[in-house]
Each structure stands twice: as structure tokens, then as C-alpha cells.
Amino acid sequence: MKQVLITGANKGIGFETARQLLQNGYYVYIGSRSLENGQAAVEKLKAEGLTQVEAVQLEVTNSESVRAAREEIGRKTDVLDVLVNNAGINGGMPQSSLEASVDQFERVFNTNLYGVVRVTQAFIDLLKKSAQPRIVNVSSSGSSLTLQSDPTWTYYSHKAALYPSSKAAVNMYTIDLAYQLRDTAFKVNAVCPGFVATDFNNHRGTGTVQEGGTRIAKYAMIGQDGPTGKFIAEEHNPQTGETPW
Template identity: 40%
Template sequence: MKAVLITGANKGIGFETAKQLAQLGYFIYMGARDEMRGHKAVQKLNDNGINNVESVVIDVTDRNSVHQARQILEAKTGSLDILINNAGIGGELPQDLTSCDLSNLRKIFDTNFFGAIQTTQEFLPLLRKAEGASVINISSEVGSLAALSTLEDSERNRFHAYGLSKSALNAFTIMLANELRDSHITVNSVTPGHTATDLNQFKGTKTVEQGAATIVKAVTMSHPGSAKFYKDGGEARW
């Protein structure tokens, strides 16, 4: 049974991704910053007959927390097949880069960008011990430079700081994939699309089931390649 760690898995897309992958036979370590919320998320799945899940406390912004989570998984499983860097925050509005509060920008980057890098670095030794391992960074099309450069003014969203963190995350995906090109570890970004979660005050046009399905498809692809940016229906533009 392949082992998967999903950060930010106690709610939203992370929770639904855990549910769908568990139903496919993966063993899911559901990462959550808060221990009680993590346990409640696992219990919710247990109540629905899904038992191949376990909670693990991990705050991706806290180096000690990430290190402790790695030690726990190492003792339990010895290796990790899939790391899904899902934990993320939308940040406060407004986010216009001409005037946004830099403390808000730093907070967004601390979770969405530095948190993903910190977690990946910590778990790489476990990923190296698995066969055909993968790192999946949950991104967004608002981080696509190609998409942003062709949008009409009426289409431009105001989550600029959030989008900037996802552009940086995409760059990390490509660079890490290049560094690991001679290994058995693939590295890709996935955008679940405009999904209704608390990150956007549930104003998205897709359900969490639909958004998570895009991630699950990327996980279960026979030949996912590396340094790719996947979306529902194919590849997204960087």
C-alpha cells in the first residue's frame, strides 16, 4: 500500500483528496496544524468506513513541527511514496502589489512557498527510499504567468499576493524537477481549478470533489512526467 502525506488535509481540497485516494487503496497521512482537527478529520472518514488514514501534526511554517512529523512517519513507514504540498492560505484582501501590507505578503509566502520547500526538503530522504516517488505541489492558475498576461481587465482577480506565491511555487516545481531529473522522483504542480473552499469564501465554481479529482488523477497517472503543470483536462500554461 503506497504511503501518501497530504499537508493541510483536515479540510477542503486536502480532506477530499485524502478521501478519494484512500478509497483507491492508498494509505494517507493527513497533515494538520491542529492535533484535534486532524483527529476529527480522520474520525469523519472512519465513520464512513475509510480506515486507511491517520492524522499527523505538521505546521509547514514551523521547522520543528515539520521535522517531528518526518520522524513520526519514518518510524511508522520507513519511506514515503507521495508528498502532496497542499497546505496554503489565501491571505487578507486587498492584495494589490502597489500598496499591500508586506506582513500579509510574507505570511502568504511563509505557508504557500517556503512551507512547501521546507516540507519537501525534510521528506526527501523518505521519498528517496520509495520506488517511483512523487512530489505534487498544489498550485493555481492565478499563478500562471502565461494566463495572467493574456487576461482582460474584467477577468483579473484581486488575489495578487496569493497568485505571486503560486508563481514562485511553480518555479520551485520546475527547478526541483531539474535537480532530481536523474532520480526516481517526479515533481509536478497541479491546479484544482476555481474550487469553492474557505480560502475564497466558498465562491469557487467547482466543488471540492471536482477539484480533488484533478489532484487524484495526477497522483494515479501511469506516466506523469516531471516539471509539468496539470489542470482538469490536461496541462496548464506556466
């Protein structure tokens, strides 16, 4: 049974991704900043008959928490097949380049970028023991420099300095990570779940968590013929999913 860790998986897209991977026979570790919230998510899934799941306390901004989560999971398994770096924050308002404070930037990058780095580096040894390791870094089409600079793009006027810039940095990290692992069986991709209605955006999104979870789970499960080092946003490009950086 393949095993997956999903950060920030106690609700929203992370929770739905967990559900879909469970339905596909994976054993899921739900990373949650609050262990209580993580356990509540586990109980919801078990009530649906999805029992191969457990919660792990994991605060991606805290190195000690990440280390403790690695040790806990390492006591249960020698191999991790999939890592989904899903945990993220939007940064609050304002998000204007001229008004957002450096403290706001630091908080957002600490979760959205540095959190990805902390968790990936902590779990890479377990992932390397998998026959088909996968890393999915949850991103956003709003982090595409090409789209953000295109006046004809649907969301061109929806500018924000914090969240998109942090995800653009995640995209660059994804490119480099895929390159470092290029001669291995790893598949490493940045994947946008779409503009999904969740607590994250006060339910202003136009898509469903089911759609978002499906997009993330797809790239967690891709075969050896699948892409690596790519930026995938199927809402933007339904044909191939590949999106300009």
C-alpha cells in the same frame, strides 16, 4: 500499500484528496496544523469505512513542527510514496500591489512557498526510498504569468498580488525540483485543482471539492509514463491539462 502525506488535509481539497487516495488503496497521513482538527477528519473518514488513515500535527511554517512530523512518520514507515503539498493561505485583503504590506507578503510566502520547501526537504529521504515517488505541489492557474497578462483570459480582471505570486514561486520551485530529480523515478508536478468552492475562497468557487480532489489525486497516482516538471490545470485545459507558466 503505498503511503502518502498530505499537508493541510483536515478539510477542503486536502481532505477530499485524502478520501480519494484512501479509496484507491493508499495509506494516508493527514497533516494538520491542529492535531484535534486532524483527528476529527480521521474520524469522518473512518466513519465512511476508510480506516488506513491517521493524523499528524504539522504546521508548515514551523521548522520544529515539520521535523517532529518527519520523525513521527519515520517511526511508522521507512518509505513515503507520495507527498501532496496542499497547505496554503490566501493572505487576506487587500491584495493590491500598492496596498498589500510586506508583512502580508511574508506570511503568504512563509506558508505557500517556504512551507513547501520545508516539508519537501524534510521528507525527501523517505520519498527516495519509494519505487515510484510522486510530489504534487498544489498550485493555481491564477499564478500563470501568461494567463494573467492575457486580456482575453476569463479571470484577467481578478488581479491579486499575494496569493498568485506565491504560487508562481511554487511553480518555479517545482520546475527546479523536477530538474534536480530528473534522473530518478520521481514525478514532480504543480497541479491546480480548479476554482473550487471551499472555505478558502468563502465558497465563491464554481467547482466542487470532489472535482478538485480528483485532479490532485490523479497526479499523485500517475504511472511512469506520466509527466514531470509540468504545470497542470485541467479546468483551463481539459485536453492535456498542461498550462502555460
